[in-house]
Amino acid sequence: MDKLLILALVLGLALSPPVQALEIGGQAALLWSGSLQDNDFDSELTESLDLEIFFPRVNNLELRYGFLLTRPLQGLLADKEGSYFAKKLYLKHRSKLFHLTVGRQPVSWSFGSLINPVDFTLGAETLDTEQQSKYTDAVEVYIPVNWNSSLALVLSFPDGFIDEPDRMKWGIRGRTGMGGYDVTLNYVHEAGDAYPLIPRQRLGLALKGDVGSLGVYGAFGLYFDQDVDSSRSYLAGVDYSYNLDYDAKITMQLEYLGIEPDSMEASMRTGLLKMDSSDDRLDLLIGRITYPIDYFASLSLVTMVSLDDGSVIVGPIYQNTLPGNIDLNVGATAFLGRDGALFAPDPLRAIVSIDLSYPF
Amino acid sequence: MKRLIGLSVCLLMLFHAQAALGSGLTADEIIKRRDHNEYVTTAKAESEMLIVNVNRKMTKTMVSYADEDNALVIFTNPRDRGTKFLKRDDDLWMFFPDAEEMIKISGHMLNQGMMGSDFSYQDIMESDKLTDLYDFKLLGEEELDGRPCYVLEGIAAQGKEVSYLRRKSWVDKEKFIGWKEELYARSGRLLKVMETKRIEQIGERWYPMEAVMEDKLRKNTRTEFIIKSIEFDPEIPAGTFTLENLR
Secondary structure, eight states, rough: OOOHHHHHHHHHHHHHBBBTBBBEEEEEEEEEEEEEEEEEEEEEEEEEEEEEOOOOOOOTTTEEEEEESSHHHOOOOOOOEEEEEEEEEEEEEOOSSOEEEEEEEOOOOOOOOSSSSSSSSOOOOOOOOOOGGGGEEEEEEEEEETEEEEEEEEEOOOOSSSSOOOEEEEEEEEEETTTTTTEEEEEEEOTTTOTTOOOOOEEEEEEEEEETEEEEEEEEEEEEESSSSEEEEEEEEEEEEETTTTTTTEEEEEEEEEEEEETTTTIIIIIISSOOTTOOOEEEEEEEEEESSSSSSEEEEEEEEEEEOOOOOEHHHEEEETTTEEEEEEEEEEEETTTSSTTTTTSSEEEEEEEEEEEO | OOOOOOOHHHHHTOOOOOOOOSSOOOHHHHHHHHHHHHHSSSSEEEEEEEEEEEEEEEEEEEEEEEEESSSEEEOOOOOGTOEEEETTTEEEEEEEEEEEEEEEEEEGGGGGEEEEEEESOOOOOOOSSSHHHHHEEEEEEEETTTTEEEEEEEEOOTTTSSSEEEEEEHHHHHTEEEEEEEEEOTTEEEEEEEEEEEEETTTTTTEEEEEEEEEEEETTTEEEEEEEEEEEOOOTTTHHHHHHHHH
């Protein structure tokens, strides 16, 4: 009954015409994905509804609410377990001195890299893709200094709003423009039990700008804690556009990521990162190249290479906006490497996915 | 003498010229008459962009603000709702609405088609006067769809970074509006053709309200650009062109 009510509410909101400045928008998607593990191939079909309600701003106050429903139809019709995830539910107050945001909100410190080792929430992220871990219950204070400089303070609650200091995560980020470069410096203190295997504190520096016709960026991270050795991460990247016959522009992005896992526990080094005792740094080369087939379609290739053992992740992606404003994404990921290598096909060999989505 | 930045600007930018001909007007005078019509100090516009490829169409709508050196474009269509671009001098910033994060866009992206259209970021947000970027000369006079026009050619000024090395313009002799623009590559190859489809008299000035850009290297494609409304010299709040306002 609850599911029916939720679905009725969602459909009612989605199909109703906008009233005054209130708007509803989002995306309905159908995803088929399959994975090859050893010699077994498993696949599943998932539908999802991503909705956001755009409330009109009242004076300096802004309310945002957005959520993701996964398998709402299968939940109703096939008794499969669906899920609801609130991506945004926050209240923002804007004044000349600061912006205060309270509630579930995305906290992203991206700066254009394929992987950001100094983000508020660690994890690989390609721009404009969503990661649920970016959405967190938090209080953010944003203090503008001048047109391109600011200070942001974030206090987040990974386990929900619980008044226990050890279960809070906090960070501060300064951002400014220097000589045409976007420069950020940040500090993050993890909650007590968030990542027991890695240091709880880190400092991050990131910059992005241009050198001639090259876009360049880089980052440096220092991870430290009491009673553990500190470790570092290094990121250096470039992006470039190559003009094919004045018409189609191939865009390329290549970055090197080095991670010293000195401070990580041995189980993480040998288990997850598959490092032996002689390794002192994990070296990755990540690249993306995109060719625009026409206005509506493009072909991309994303690769990640472990420079230490030569293993590779390869991911071609085809995107097309079909008639009817439906987006088609076809992607595949293959793992290549010898036994014991970082990206060895063991046991997962490949993933394929076909995604149809309709923004409204 | 400043030129509107924002999507409406691409219309303005593509119709500059200077020359002199039998009517007695010098090239500078022609340009000044055009500037009187098409060049604005500050503006706010609501626009629509229709991207057409054979039988497929995609519509993007936007609100844009511009002053002398800066521009802010906010997309309002469902697919791109909340996506924003801020141009400050030579810097371009983009706001991603899902992550609610601002990224500085690399300079080489300025020549890419904006949001998949035939208009590059440079076309859309370039704030320099075309007369500062090109040296123009008069080629002659022609009738274009029954309208007497000056035909002018602009060559990129030495040391200037421009998207198109050469441009050829048809400027209305009576209303001093550009009706057609041909855009050429360094090799001399014709890249794009832009034609004004509708103009409107707003106050004392004539202004291009609808235009079509065709990419001549692709078959059966075009981008239509329509200004739904435009307000000249509006009061733009302080802080409009800041990262604080972008988020």
